[in-house]
Every structure is written in structure tokens, then in C-alpha cells.
Amino acid sequence: MNDYAAARRNMVLSQLEPNRVHDRRILDAMGAIPREVFAPKSLAGVAYLDEDLEIAPGRYLMEPMVLARLIEALDIRDGDLVLDVGCGTGYAAAVLSRLAGTVVAVENDAELAAKAGDNLSKVGIDNVAIIEGPLTDGRVDQGPFAAILIDGGVEDVPPALLAQLAPGGRLACVVRSGPTGKAILYSETGGVIGHRPLFDSSIPPLPGFAKPKVFAFQ
Secondary structure (H helix, E strand, O other): OOOHHHHHHHHHHHHHHHHOOOOHHHHHHHHHOOHHHHOOHHHHHHOOOOOOEEEEOOEEEOOHHHHHHHHHHHOOOOOOEEEEEOOOOOHHHHHHHOOOOEEEEEEOOHHHHHHHHHHHHHOOOOOEEEEEOOHHHOOOOOOOEEEEEEEEEEOOOOHHHHOOEEEEEEEEEEEEEOOEEEEEEEEEEOOEEEEEEEEEOOOOEOOOOOOOOOOOOO
16 A cells, blocks of 8 residues: 655655755645645556656646746745646646635646546645636636746747736746756746746646747748
């Protein structure tokens, strides 16, 4: 029988704390939320490995260390309204729910959205709204948001998502260039969006976020 509680403690002690995750609230949240509930049953036994877990064709639970560092960069506070883009089975939304006032979680796959709702109910989380819809559109009708997490690697951050940041809002994601990538924090200041690199990462891509093609006239 798997000792998931011990696996969670080990994840915090061996993966998160040594890799510059310092916010005690995030460490406590990830040490309490049962990641195995959000993984496919066939992968529950390896839910706490430091790697991405496939939850559906082309979709993944983000590696714990990368998720924790992205969330820490967002500097989420009590009462914040947060958007989770591409919530999958709901794990990142569950972590965010422990930090924010309300989480709006967008998922374009109907089956994954249904699983996310079921999973969040199983673990007693009631401040997350799962909404089915296009990921690149975000949820302009629910914003603006103090923080936005894109739950997977992207080639490009759509302007429509950046436009949904509240004054002083932050967006964190991993921007991929080929097989490699870099975590980036975008911030809104006085109507201007700035950005800065955080760390290297190569998490799997989130479908639908390819960089727009530029046509050159010959």
C-alpha cells in the first residue's frame, strides 16, 4: 500500500525546499493536497516523482518543482482573483486555491474539465470555478485577474491573456523555444507589460499556444 502522505512530505523536503521554493504557504499547500487524486489511476503510485505526468494525450500535470516556483513568482495574496489557464485535472488550481480568494480555471477539454470538477470536490475545495472554453481566450468576463498561471509550456503568450491582468497583476508561464524553455514573469505596471526571466525549464507544451507565423514577401 502506498504511503502518499510520506511521499508528499518527501516531495516538499527533497524537491521543493532545495530548489528555491521558500513560501511556506506553497510548501504547506503542496504538502497537503493529494496529487495522486489528480493523476490517472495507473500513475498514482508515481504521482510524487519530480517529473511531468501525462493525464491525457498531449496534456500533463506539471512537474512539482516548476509549478511551485511559478506560483511563488506570482506572489498571490489572500483575496486575490487568479486565473489558471489549462487546468487539466485540477491540481494546480487546487494549490492556487490555498493561496487565493477565488480561482477561475479554464479548460478546453470537456473530459478533463469534468475530471477537474470531480477531483476538486473529492478534496473539499470550493473556491475554484471550472469553466470550459478556449485556453488562449482566458476569461475576460471574469477578470481582471491579480495573477494568471499558464499550466504548460507555450511558444507565445497571447495578448488577450496579458490584457486580462489587473493593475499590478502578474502572469507566469514557461515560454518554449524548440525543446528548451524559460520561465517568465510578466507584470502590469501603469498600463505597461514588462517581463523578466526566472529560470530554465523544459516542461511539455500546452496545445494551442504556438507562435503566430510571420509571412515574408519574396
